[in-house]
Amino acid sequence: MNANTNVVIREGTIAECIEISNKIPEFNTGNYGEETYLQRLSNTKHLILVAIKNNELAGFKVGYDRDQDGSFYTWLGGVLPKFRQDKIATILAEKQENWAKEQGFKSITLKTRNRFKAMLIFALKNNFLIENVEPKEQIDDNRILLRKILK
Template sequence: MNTGANVTIRVGTIAECIAISKQIPEFMQGNYEEKTYEERLFNTRFLILVAIAHQTPVGFKIGYQRDNDGSFYTWLGGVLPAYRKLQIAQKLADQQETWAKEQGFNAIVLKTRNRFRPMLIFALKNGYCIELVEPKAEIEDYRIILRKKLVT
């Protein structure tokens, strides 16, 4: 799918996601190994999307069916800093949402932390509602669980 600005969204691989995540500052405190991705995605419905700009992978979004409540869990994603003004995160989220609806999911759930304010703002602007806050030792590490209904 061509999304303009020479950016294409396509199905990707775990290896591509790992390579992109190693270049994203927010993930520098801890990248997941390939085994973690495989464990999360094993024996479940999942979608891996990768954004390509000028033949270079510049962003990704991974989600999977985590709970048996009809929701799709959007687990991990990011865009390289140099490409963040091109609406790539929005395009990845839109494609994931379209796929989730087509697959019969009734909601998308995500978890973020207080320290990742751009992600929290992005979720709220995209129609997610805060469902639960999990306190941690530091307020910046509080987990915020959000849900967006796909069926009205």
Template sequence: MQNIYLIREGTIAEVVGLSLLIPEFSAPYQEDEYTLRLQGVPSLILVAEHADRVVGFKVGYAKRAEIFYSWMGAVLPEYRQAGVAKALAQAQENWAKLHGFQFIQCKTRNRLKAMLHFALGNGFDIIGVEKREVVGEYRILLQKFL
């Protein structure tokens, strides 16, 4: 598979549709949750296309004036390890920097090891842990200086 992806601004409908195909998402957010979180704040929806198919996405919004929160993102299983997530993350970071943000934050669950490794490998630091009843469900908060 060639590592040629079109990264472009996407829609909530595209993201919700792709979320249904991500095995790690047991109960993907619906359009109303995206609308609620993105309404009235600087935000960005990015999608990655390959051969006219949306294969990944990254959604974020301003948490504070200096912090851009990378809220949701995923790549179809058959496109993982092919540079899609890296291309989406780089485009999101470039946008956030261009729009005056100093930091980018994300949160993942302890059981999602691939996401945790991806964030750490891309310069994020762990800045907090939210405990839950099950260790695998602990939320790991990460941050990167732009």
């Protein structure tokens, strides 16, 4: 049986994203609250996706039209550790990408940090290209900006 058979992806809520992010170990240094979500998502085209597996919230992905330049910014997302072998991040990314194409976006952008190696590898494997690096005091905190052209 395919491990992804019982994964459901649907539009989610800010509260669900916060609930999931509070359980993701990599986000241990200050999760975003509802105010931050509302500031970023208000008055702009956005998409909140959640993944459910075995009736449990398993992951999320949030993006919005940050730059209003034809790119869709995939801002925040994560998958709970116990679901990371189920390809949920890939399924969420595909759904987000398809939605962005349907909405007329020409590319998807994201920003990650050197310390989040799994995210960087995921992005590179999914045809994102490094566009820029923002140096920070600690090299682990360098921000890496990536872009994927939608075809």
